[in-house]
Amino acid sequence: MTTDRTFKIALTLSLVAHVAIFFKFSQMSLLPKHRSINKVEVTYLQDKYPLPSLESYTQKLPKNSSYQTSSKEIALPPQVEKEPIFKDTKTVPARKPDFSKSRIVAMKKKVSLPSLNTEKITNPDYLNYYQLIREKIKQTAYKNYTRLVNGEVYLSFIILNSGDLKEIRIGGGSSSVNNYLKNVAERSIRESSPFPKFPKDLDYPELSFNVIISFEVE
Numbered sequence: 001m002t003t004d005r006t007f008k009i010a011l012t013l014s015l016v017a018h019v020a021i022f023f024k025f026s027q028m029s030l031l032p033k034h035r036s037i038n039k040v041e042v043t044y045l046q047d048k049y050p051l052p053s054l055e056s057y058t059q060k061l062p063k064n065s066s067y068q069t070s071s072k073e074i075a076l077p078p079q080v081e082k083e084p085i086f087k088d089t090k091t092v093p094a095r096k097p098d099f100s101k102s103r104i105v106a107m108k109k110k111v112s113l114p115s116l117n118t119e120k121i122t123n124p125d126y127l128n129y130y131q132l133i134r135e136k137i138k139q140t141a142y143k144n145y146t147r148l149v150n151g152e153v154y155l156s157f158i159i160l161n162s163g164d165l166k167e168i169r170i171g172g173g174s175s176s177v178n179n180y181l182k183n184v185a186e187r188s189i190r191e192s193s194p195f196p197k198f199p200k201d202l203d204y205p206e207l208s209f210n211v212i213i214s215f216e217v218e
Contacts, residue, residue, distance in 0.1 A: 165193035
């Protein structure tokens, strides 16, 4: 009996001791640990070699230095008067061309139709109409004549009663004449058409006419 009692007492003490130890460790793990903060001390060392001051870099010039400005005024060189490059010159009036001395050659052209042999014309109405168409051809030929060529062209042509030109041909006596004058003469008659109608007394379906156109340069 004594042995059982002793065993129970020992067991109880052991349990109490274990519980106390467990409780102690549990408190140590739950409580926050306080870390120790080490203070850092900063020490400033005095520089063995002090920096030079600004005054040490400034150089002071001596009072009697040659760089000092002189109080004396510098004399400027005498001014030399320059002669003007462009002197006043008198304006010379422009000469006008003397046309009186120059020779001006002007072409003076002349176009004429030699007069008719009125002895063979017995009808005065025919003669008047003939003179009318001759004057019209002369004016047209004067406009068309533009070259320095002389000569005469003989032409025959037929005019209808209405005044229209029916036919025109150059006479054989003009074969030696310049072709330019032939063309001018023929073109002048064609451009003069239509001519005036025949008067009442000239009751003919058509009439033939002959003209000589003279071209001359004076």
